Amino acid sequence: MLTRLPYTLLWILALPLVLLRLAWRARHQPAYLRHVGERFGRYRTRAPVGVIWVHAVSVGETRAAEPLVRALLAEWPEHSVLLTHMTPTGRDTSKTLFRDEPRVLRAYLPYDLGCFAHAFLRHFRPLFGVVMETELWPNLLAACRRRRIPVMLANARLSERSARRYARLPALTALTLKALAAIGAQTAADAARLAQLGARRVTVTGNLKFDIAPPAPLLALGRSLRERIGARPVLLAASTREGEEALLLDAFARLAPPAALLLLVPRHPQRFDEVAALASARGLALQRRSADDAVRADTRVLLGDSMGEMFAYYAAADVALIGGSWLAFGGQNLIEACAVGTAVVIGPHTFNFQAVAEDAERAGAAVRARDAEAGMREALALVADPARRAQIAAAGRAFATTHQGATARSVALLTALAARREA
Template sequence: MSVRLPYSLLWLLALPLVLLRLVWRARRQPEYLHHVGERFGRYRPHTGGPLIWLHAVSVGETRAAEPLVRAMLARWPEHRILITHMTPTGRATSASLFGKESRVMNAYLPYDLGTLAARFLHHFRPQLGVIMETELWPNLLAACERAGVPVMLANARLSERSARRYARWPTLTRATLGALRAIGAQTAADAARLAGLGARGVVQTGNIKFDILPPEAQLALSGTFRARIGTRPVILAASTREGEEAPLVDAFLRHAPADALLMLVPRHPQRFDEVAALAAGRGATVQRRSDEQAVRGDTRVWLGDSMGEMFAYYAAADVALIGGSWLPFGGQNLIEACAVGTPVVLGPHTFNFAQVAEQAEAAGAALRATDADAGMRLATELLADQARRSAIGEAGLAFAQAHRGATARTMAVIEPLLTAPPAAR
């Protein structure tokens, strides 16, 4: 406890501010004030039986977990799966992916205080914990270790920037990583950085996001989108973050041909209204996907104000600019675009997906631009060059196919943790 004492005291001191932030975020997204008791380890009764717990903090991690969740449901039909989140959008994404699956439950993970973690574990009594990507909670992992719950970090990624941050607290970081029974890293570089911080049992399993196949319903929806759009060329700005939309819209209005359409999909739903107003304020005629109407001839920006439809947006586009990469946010997932054969244009900031971005460029599946203006110019050039677009799209399909298999490799790590006798866990 002495290693974690300063961390726990900081959590106690910060808790009033955390609650104020919850209320503040609820101004835009009222769902933040739903199920608040769960954030303090207070849950409704549930039916018993063996349970696997998987933590996916928000939307990206939840989507990445889909192949793994489905593999676990198939492999262990007697188990239920609890998926925990920290954001309402993550929870909503899980509901849309698994809402028809009676063996999947959703809840919020409690704040990282020892008593709350113990309450969570006592209530659900999981046989195994799987944490997606980089969510490391010291008190939670210590509570799992005390309770004999083996925990794996799956699809783990750790940028150089994050590794430097963890290295500032070497004792706490080593203790936290030491509480993990296994780590499946996306890349060799991620594995090396985790091992350098003191992690044990690190294996390279690959990126599970490559195993996410475009659902047939999403491909059918893309056809609906194209029917509404007509024959106009389409540039998609996908999963954009705050501060990126204005330069992208400006560049589109400067460089794109008059008949082109900008499909603009903000990453966070609470910003839909804000982004619609921003685009209109910059002189663009805006229409929303949610109006379910044909796109008018004078519409320049079609706002993708929906959740869980990224495959459909990618498949309906001629070129995709990846959000989060035009300002230093670290980039968003480009694999979905490659998986449907849509050419990708990246900005300069892809540190959260560094190896995937570099591999996609090397495979000819993605192009890189220095800023939003250059990215939009490159996208408009591709609109006019069908042969080059087709070549990049085919390279993307081959790239996505070549890197599949991470789910099976991750399951091979999980299986001995779950099937070992309780004393050995």
């Protein structure tokens, strides 16, 4: 408790600022002001008996959790799965992914103070918990340990940069990691960094994102979108971050032939209007995917302003330039593009997906470029070389298939945890 005391005091002092930040973010996403009580451990709906809790912060973690959630529903048919989030987009993604599954519940995870954590656990009484990737909440994990609720850190990844940051608070980090009943790391390097910080019971389970199968309806939607686009080169800028769109749009305007179409999909929906303005300011004829009209022959930029359709965008594209990698954001998931069979170009900044990006390069499933302009040149070169593009696409499919199996290994760990608790 003494180790967590300064952290807890900081949370208490920060709460007014946290509320102001919610209001600030609600200017662009009003959903931030919905279900506010849940962030303080207050829930209106009655919790069912038999809950398995999975925490997925936002969109990326929620999508990564999909195969695990489906496996948990199959393994424990008498239980419900509670998905908790921190962002409205994460919550909306879970609604989209599990719209036909009544046993999937969703809520916001409360802020990390002991009173809120205990209120959350009293209300839902989970059999066990799963926290996705890098979310470590010291007070919540301490409350779970006190109530003998085992928690697993699944799909765990820890870059060298993040490890250095955690190492600045060695006592708190070690205490928090030791509160976990199990850790399923994506790679041996992730496992080693976690162990160095004090983690116990670390197993290399692999990356759950390899187990996400491209949904047939989205692949069909992608084919339909491509038919509406017509016989034109289609370059996809996928999950782009602030500052990257300007670089890619400038490179596209300078280098791409008039027939080429840039399918531009920003990572965050609150930036759709901002990105549309960037394209229009460069004199590039723009259409929005949400308009659902036929794509005009003179359209140069199609803005992917929809949620949950990334697989369709990959299926409609010839080449995908993966966002988050053109500026120092650490990259985004390239596995979905590989699974669909879309040739991949990545930038220099992939530290959040280091192992996946390097393995994809070695497998011939991705090409790396030094900056956005070089990436656009590489993408256009692939468009002009169908044989090389097909070779990269085939390597991508093989790469995605070879690394599957993390879901089964994670469920095996969780089954053992549940058995130990019931014993």
